[in-house]
Amino acid sequence: MESPAKILLKNANVLIDGLPELQQSSDVLVADERIVAVSRTPVSCDDAKILDIGGRTLMPGLIDAHAHITGLSLTPRNASYPPAEIAVAAGDYMRSSLMDGFTTIREAGGADHSIARLLAERKIVGPRLFYSGRALTQTGGGADFRTPDEVDDPCGQPGPLSIMSVIADGVSEVRKAAREELRRGASQLKVFVSGGVVFPSEAHPTIYEYSLDELRAIVEEAQSRGTYVMAHAYTDESVRRCLLAGVRSIEHANFVSEETVAMMADSRVYLDLTFISLVQRIESAPATGLPEGIVENLKKTVGKGRQVYQWAKSYGVPLALGTDLWGFEARKSQLGELEMRIGLDSPADIIRSATRINAELLNQQGKLGAIAPDAYADLLIVDGDPLSDLTVVTNPQQHLKLVMKGGIVYKNDL
Numbered sequence: 246m247e248s249p250a251k252i253l254l255k256n257a258n259v260l261i262d263g264l265p266e267l268q269q270s271s272d273v274l275v276a277d278e279r280i281v282a283v284s285r286t287p288v289s290c291d292d293a294k295i296l297d298i299g300g301r302t303l304m305p306g307l308i309d310a311h312a313h314i315t316g317l318s319l320t321p322r323n324a325s326y327p328p329a330e331i332a333v334a335a336g337d338y339m340r341s342s343l344m345d346g347f348t349t350i351r352e353a354g355g356a357d358h359s360i361a362r363l364l365a366e367r368k369i370v371g372p373r374l375f376y377s378g379r380a381l382t383q384t385g386g387g388a389d390f391r392t393p394d395e396v397d398d399p400c401g402q403p404g405p406l407s408i409m410s411v412i413a414d415g416v417s418e419v420r421k422a423a424r425e426e427l428r429r430g431a432s433q434l435k436v437f438v439s440g441g442v443v444f445p446s447e448a449h450p451t452i453y454e455y456s457l458d459e460l461r462a463i464v465e466e467a468q469s470r471g472t473y474v475m476a477h478a479y480t481d482e483s484v485r486r487c488l489l490a491g492v493r494s495i496e497h498a499n500f501v502s503e504e505t506v507a508m509m510a511d512s513r514v515y516l517d518l519t520f521i522s523l524v525q526r527i528e529s530a531p532a533t534g535l536p537e538g539i540v541e542n543l544k545k546t547v548g549k550g551r552q553v554y555q556w557a558k559s560y561g562v563p564l565a566l567g568t569d570l571w572g573f574e575a576r577k578s579q580l581g582e583l584e585m586r587i588g589l590d591s592p593a594d595i596i597r598s599a600t601r602i603n604a605e606l607l608n609q610q611g612k613l614g615a616i617a618p619d620a621y622a623d624l625l626i627v628d629g630d631p632l633s634d635l636t637v638v639t640n641p642q643q644h645l646k647l648v649m650k651g652g653i654v655y656k657n658d659l
């Protein structure tokens with residue numbers, strides 16, 4: 246896994262955002278963790294290790310803007326699993342994700358500082374991690390996973406039940422919960438602003454969650470640390486509240502109106518539709534026993550999402566790309582989010598969502614999601630041209646030859 250300080254990648258066709266075609270026969274020089282040169286004329290560097298790419302494609306590593314690495318099954322309660330099993334599953338998730346070509350993930354509830362530390366110390370292997378810590382949810386909200394019989398907050402307790410969300414109500418409680426996650430190093434805050442469409446909850450679905458004052462307080466706390474809020478929001482009303490409160494990243498939004506999509510464009514928020522999470526649950530329903538009623542809901546939700554995607558394209562809402570998959574089996578569908586968008590978008594735009602747009606969303610423009618001087622050397626080498634055939638990216642067994650993150654080679658089948 247160790248790599249020399251300088252690597253010269255020769256004879257690569259480079260995927261550079263904004264160019265209609267791959268930039269042919271180029272050299273890319275990596276020094277330590279960054280790219281230092283991308284050139285069409287041959288680069289020479291005496292002390293670099295040389296890798297001949299042989300005319301294959303060199304592209305930025307993918308970013309998943311909505312992952313949950315600590316989930317073991319559909320229910321985020323994780324109630325029946327010991328912490329050790331959760332930790333092992335999270336490690337597997339991270340490694341497999343990197344080997345599929347994701348060099349960065351934004352975790353949307355679950356991962357915490359301890360996983361980030363293990364990753365930084367390279368005791369585990371995985372993508373760069375932008376974590377939310379525990380998601381904030383109100384009493385009876387989308388991430389309050391109690392049954393009607395339960396009074397205690399299983400989410401707020403230490404231990405395996407606590408790792409996805411925390412229940413907080415009222416301006417002072419949400420401020421404290423937000424400050425606590427930020428104190429523990431959260432990269433951004435995650436908040437539930439409407440109910441979910443998947444969780445087997447017995448609660449009535451909500452039209453919106455959290456008052457505007459509560460939401461504004463959460464956004465203010467995030468901004469005080471130079472970061473932002475990502476919000477789980479399916480309904481029109483909940484998304485409009487997010488826009489008023491200053492939320493930056495709208496997750497799901499399948500049930501919004503065209504008018505709201507136009508408002509999203511004006512507010513320059515990012516939309517993260519996460520189709521694969523719904524589709525994977527529909528496809529695995531015979532095995533998981535997901536009730537027929539929920540499966541029907543999911544199908545309707547996917548259809549609505551396709552319409553919202555098209556509106557977002559026409560109004561110019563920046564389209565992020567996230568997966569929202571729960572559990573190790575589900576993770577295997579992570580690249581499926583790119584496949585889900587074939588027919589809705591061009592390969593170039595789908596890849597742009599998973600690279601440059603996601604990097605902007607994470608406030609990492611120029612550092613991630615790009616093959617350019619000064620960007621982190623997070624890159625993939627694939628066989629074929631992903632701009633004409635997206636399966637070059639979505640079928641890693643066949644096409645993915647090399648994975649590099651921060652100048653370190655994690656996979657090399659060249």
Ligand SMILES: [Zn+2]
Nearest residue numbers: 311313353569
């Ligand atoms: Zn999620």
